[in-house]
Amino acid sequence: MTKRLLIAxxxxxTAVPAFAASGDPERGERKSTACAxxxxxxxxxxxxxxxxxxxxxxxxxxxxxxxYKNGKRKNPxxxxxxxxxxxxxxxxxxxxxxxxxxxxVKH
Amino acid sequence: xxxxALFAAGAIGLAALGAHAQxxxxxxxxxxxxxxxxxxxxxxxxxxxxxxFPEVYRVPKLGGQKPAYIVAALKAxxxxxxxFPTMRAMTNNLSDQDMADIAAYYGAEQPKVAAKDxxxxxxxx
Numbered sequence: 765m766t767k768r769l770l771i772a773x774x775x776x777x778t779a780v781p782a783f784a785a786s787g788d789p790e791r792g793e794r795k796s797t798a799c800a801x802x803x804x805x806x807x808x809x810x811x812x813x814x815x816x817x818x819x820x821x822x823x824x825x826x827x828x829x830x831x832y833k834n835g836k837r838k839n840p841x842x843x844x845x846x847x848x849x850x851x852x853x854x855x856x857x858x859x860x861x862x863x864x865x866x867x868x869v870k871h
Numbered sequence: 872x873x874x875x876a877l878f879a880a881g882a883i884g885l886a887a888l889g890a891h892a893q894x895x896x897x898x899x900x901x902x903x904x905x906x907x908x909x910x911x912x913x914x915x916x917x918x919x920x921x922x923x924f925p926e927v928y929r930v931p932k933l934g935g936q937k938p939a940y941i942v943a944a945l946k947a948x949x950x951x952x953x954x955f956p957t958m959r960a961m962t963n964n965l966s967d968q969d970m971a972d973i974a975a976y977y978g979a980e981q982p983k984v985a986a987k988d989x990x991x992x993x994x995x996x
Contacts, residue, residue: 804984806984808982808984809937809940811937812937812938812939812940813937813939813940813943814937814940815936815937815940816935816936816937816982818982819932819935820931820932821919821928821929821930821931821932823928823929824928824929824930824931826928827926827928836954837953837954838952866935866982867931867932867933867934867935867936867982868932868934868935868980869915869916869917869918869932869933869934870915870916870932870933870934870935870976870977870980871912871916
């Protein structure tokens with residue numbers, strides 16, 4: 765019994781990192797054409813209404829995109845943009861914009 | 872003819888009044904904002920600070936963000952359009968002027984775009 769538990773917990777421990785998938789910035793760049801129209805290719809947006817994305821935390825970007833997709837966060841433009849994004853696309857885009865540099869933690 | 876002209880003038884006047892009635896966006900003041908961000912700093916002023924509930928992710932960086940976007944986000948939290956309990960509580964007592972000032976403070980240093988990289992508008996160099 766204890767042996768089985770041990771094996772189970774070992775399996776779980778090795779399985780967990782697989783879920784913490786991270787995106788690939790280069791793949792993200794290829795998928796970012798639509799984003800660039802408003803947020804800028806370099807993640808600095810073209811209008812005061814649209815947020816800068818360059819250097820933002822990837823997990824925040826991932827959460828925001830996921831919330832647009834599942835309707836928790838509502839915005840007609842973004843809702844349409846994320847409709848066809850897969851979770852992998854979202855990770856890649858988050859990786860791409862977070863790898864740029866602009867936004868800072870300001871105290 | 873004359874009543875019609877009068878009516879037209881009245882309609883234009885009313886339209887102008889209506890446009891005027893829409894309060895202009897508050898002008899933000901970064902110095903005033905600096906004194907209003909004490910509540911924001913506990914999370915947004917700490918590198919890699921994470922939310923604890925209901926989901927865990929790092930709270931967004933605000934330095935260099937667009938002021939108009941920050942104001943829109945704060946308003947959306949205040950009126951419940953954007954749903955996050957902590958931000959709802961934080962924005963509850965903020966006036967439009969507070970929001971504009973806070974946004975001006977965080978957005979004071981806008982990131983520079985090198986001209987060679989600025990293909991945002993498609994303008995040829």
